[in-house]
Structure formats: C-alpha cells, structure tokens
Amino acid sequence: MRACTACHKSTGIRIDEGYVPRIEGKPAGYLFNQLVHFREHRRTNATMNHLVEWMSDDYMAAIADWFGDQQPPYPDPAAPPEREVLRERGEQLVRAGDPERDIPACQACHGERLAGVRPDIPGLIGLPEHYIAGQLGAWRVGHRQASEPDCMATIVERLDERDVEAVAAWLASRPLPADTRPATGPARDLPMRCGSVERPGS
Incomplete structure (x- = not known):
C-alpha cells in the first residue's frame, strides 16, 4: 500500500489541483465503492x-480492507466560521437538515x-472546508457520481451555494469525537434510498 500512501497521507495532502484525502480508517465498503467508481469513471481523476x-x-477489496483497518490520529479541526449566520446554517443542515426543502441531516x-458507518458510509470528520465544498460541487456538476439511486446527487440538487459553504465550514471545524472509528450499522433506516449502501435483494 506504500504507493497509495505516497499521496494519501494520514493527514491528507494539499496540492495545486485541490486536496488528496486521508483514506485510512474509512469503512472498507466505502473505499471499495470509490475504487469501482473511479474504474467506471463515475468519479473523475x-x-x-x-x-x-x-x-x-x-x-480492490484487499486495498479497501487494509486501509479500513488503519486508525492513525486525525489532524486538528479548523477554526469555526466567523459569521454567525454561516455557523447556524451549517449546524442546522448537519444536525437537523431542512425538512421544508426535503434535505436530510448529514448525521442521519x-x-x-x-x-461514518460501516460498511459503506464515510466519515466527515478531519476533512478541510475546501475539500468538502469541492466534493459537493463535483456532485452538482456531475463530475462525481455514485451507484443509482445516487442519494448524494439528489441532496446536492436541493442545496444552494450558501448551504454548501455553511456545511463545509461547519463540518471542517468540528472537534474530533473521543471515538473516531466508524459506527457499525446503519443503526437506523436511512432517510432515502442510496445505491452505494444497498445490497442485492435489499
């Protein structure tokens, strides 16, 4: 796996074109799905x-399993957004969503x-603001896609630019939880169908 860690450092690595995320500790099912999506050009890099x-x-499953088992420390979070309205909107969307616009909470x-939640849902902790915003933007313009039904693409369609900014800034500033390992689940039903977490016959 040394070839992978040349770019995917434990703290992530900023490059001219953006950001290469940390992949250690993410659920193996999620990592495997992303490799498949890159192979099938649903994700573009x-x-x-x-x-x-x-x-x-x-x-690819062996790669995903190896990285999923690693648990190095996360980097420190960013400072909270300075604008109160941005902090409040970000917290609302992450914790409660926006029922009037049919936007589920990120925590859901x-x-x-x-x-994150094993085996297929990634964590959102330890990621910089520009990377989170960039991935939401990639879904918005179709540069990032997932298995159908693509729940994230549906959610992003309901977010405006201010929402993306607020969510990215608030998530990047979250203090790390005492236990940074993904939960095992899903512990409850998801708010919508999501192809990346569905199994044949589900």
Whole structure:
C-alpha cells in the first residue's frame, strides 16, 4: 500500500489541483465503492482513473480492507466560521437538515459522531472546508457520481451555494469525537434510498 500512501497521507495532502484525502480508517465498503467508481469513471481523476483501470474487484477489496483497518490520529479541526449566520446554517443542515426543502441531516446517514458507518458510509470528520465544498460541487456538476439511486446527487440538487459553504465550514471545524472509528450499522433506516449502501435483494 506504500504507493497509495505516497499521496494519501494520514493527514491528507494539499496540492495545486485541490486536496488528496486521508483514506485510512474509512469503512472498507466505502473505499471499495470509490475504487469501482473511479474504474467506471463515475468519479473523475486522471491519476485514479488510470491506476485502477485494470484492477480486479478482489484486488480492490484487499486495498479497501487494509486501509479500513488503519486508525492513525486525525489532524486538528479548523477554526469555526466567523459569521454567525454561516455557523447556524451549517449546524442546522448537519444536525437537523431542512425538512421544508426535503434535505436530510448529514448525521442521519454519516452517524451521530460524523465518523461514518460501516460498511459503506464515510466519515466527515478531519476533512478541510475546501475539500468538502469541492466534493459537493463535483456532485452538482456531475463530475462525481455514485451507484443509482445516487442519494448524494439528489441532496446536492436541493442545496444552494450558501448551504454548501455553511456545511463545509461547519463540518471542517468540528472537534474530533473521543471515538473516531466508524459506527457499525446503519443503526437506523436511512432517510432515502442510496445505491452505494444497498445490497442485492435489499
């Protein structure tokens, strides 16, 4: 796995084109799905698309399992947003969602601690603001896609630019929970169908 960790450092790494996220400790099912999405060009990154082009499912599953088992410390969170309205809107969307616009809370899927839920839902802790905003933007323009039904694409369609800014800033400033490992679950029904967490026959 040393070839992967050259870019995917334990603290993530900022590059001219954006940010390479930490993948250690994320649920193995989620990591496997992302490798499949890169292989099938549902996600667009020239390096990743090339690296996984000829990888078998078994090989990618082994990679995902190895990284999912690693638990190095997370970097410190960012400072909270200075604007009160941004802090309040971000907290609302993450904790409660926006029922009037049919936007579920981030915690409804990503877990109460926002550390993710095994086997398929990633954590949102330890990520910088610009990366979170960039991924939501990638869903908005179709550069990032997931298995159908693509629940994140549906949610992002209901967010405006201010919502994206608020969620990204508030999540990036969250103190790390005492237990940063993904929960096991899902402990409750998800608020909508999501192809990346569904199993055949489910």
